[in-house]
Amino acid sequence: MRKLDTKTIIVASHNAGKIREIAELIGPLGFSAKSAAELKFEEPEETGTTFEENAAIKALASARASGLPSLSDDSGLVIDALDGAPGVYTANWAEREDGSRDFQMAMEKVEKALADRGAIKPEERSCRFVSVLCLAWPDGHTEMFRGEVEGTVVWPPRGTQGFGYDPVFQPQGYDITFGEMSSDQKHGWRPGDAEALSHRARAFKRFVETCLEA
Numbered sequence: 001m002r003k004l005d006t007k008t009i010i011v012a013s014h015n016a017g018k019i020r021e022i023a024e025l026i027g028p029l030g031f032s033a034k035s036a037a038e039l040k041f042e043e044p045e046e047t048g049t050t051f052e053e054n055a056a057i058k059a060l061a062s063a064r065a066s067g068l069p070s071l072s073d074d075s076g077l078v079i080d081a082l083d084g085a086p087g088v089y090t091a092n093w094a095e096r097e098d099g100s101r102d103f104q105m106a107m108e109k110v111e112k113a114l115a116d117r118g119a120i121k122p123e124e125r126s127c128r129f130v131s132v133l134c135l136a137w138p139d140g141h142t143e144m145f146r147g148e149v150e151g152t153v154v155w156p157p158r159g160t161q162g163f164g165y166d167p168v169f170q171p172q173g174y175d176i177t178f179g180e181m182s183s184d185q186k187h188g189w190r191p192g193d194a195e196a197l198s199h200r201a202r203a204f205k206r207f208v209e210t211c212l213e214a
């Protein structure tokens with residue numbers, strides 16, 4: 001296990017929602033973080049079949065391009081009634097033919113797939129958000145951190161906060177969706193807290209405990 005020995009890291013992502021969330025999580029820790037999007041790094045092809053593989057591809061590409069430790073996030077929505085779909089293909093389900101993304105369309109696709117399987121009752125619509133963070137160094141060393149949060153796919157979508165599939169994800173134990181939560185509420189974590197809520201904040205907490213704390 002390797003500790004992080006710089007105060008500058010690259011956030012190896014091109015997703016504005018994720019970059020904002022990671023900046024919010026990392027901010028209080030005194031890091032300066034630049035994103036791969038800001039630095040205009042080319043987006044590597046995500047050819048892996050697991051979150052871990054794709055996270056490593058993105059973090060290593062950015063670490064090599066920048067010469068700095070880079071933190072990527074590969075994430076997705078895993079729905080039990082759909083045998084784990086969309087899973088690592090969560091972003092692909094939102095893709096239009098011209099390459100742009102449409103999450104209203106993606107959420108409708110999810111709803112149609114669930115309806116086609118007759119999954120109507122909340123207990124038939126269990127799912128989890130998964131986030132795998134990969135910290136990679138320019139020499140090729142990597143550390144991985146996984147976070148998951150259980151929930152239910154709701155319909156219709158609710159809330160305008162967050163990004164992506166947040167309006168249809170209701171975490172277990174809550175009666176509001178991630179789309180109805182403030183960013184702080186969705187993270188459910190600040191440095192020092194014992195618990196976190198979102199998949200990303202849970203993975204981030206592990207990253208902090210492993211690579212930052214003595």
Ligand SMILES: O=P(O)(O)OP(=O)(O)OP(=O)(O)OC[C@H]1O[C@@H](n2cnc3c(O)ncnc32)[C@H](O)[C@@H]1O
Pocket residue numbers: 012013014015018046058073074075076077090091092094129162163164165166178198200
């Ligand atoms: O690969 P990068 O550049 O980081 O950005 P991306 O958007 O392509 O990210 P992924 O390949 O990891 O795909 C993740 C998908 O899952 C969705 N997703 C991940 N975390 C989410 C969250 O916290 N809330 C809502 N949707 C989320 C997100 O919108 C993407 O469609």
Ligand SMILES: [Mg+2]
Pocket residue numbers: 046091
């Ligand atoms: Mg991606």
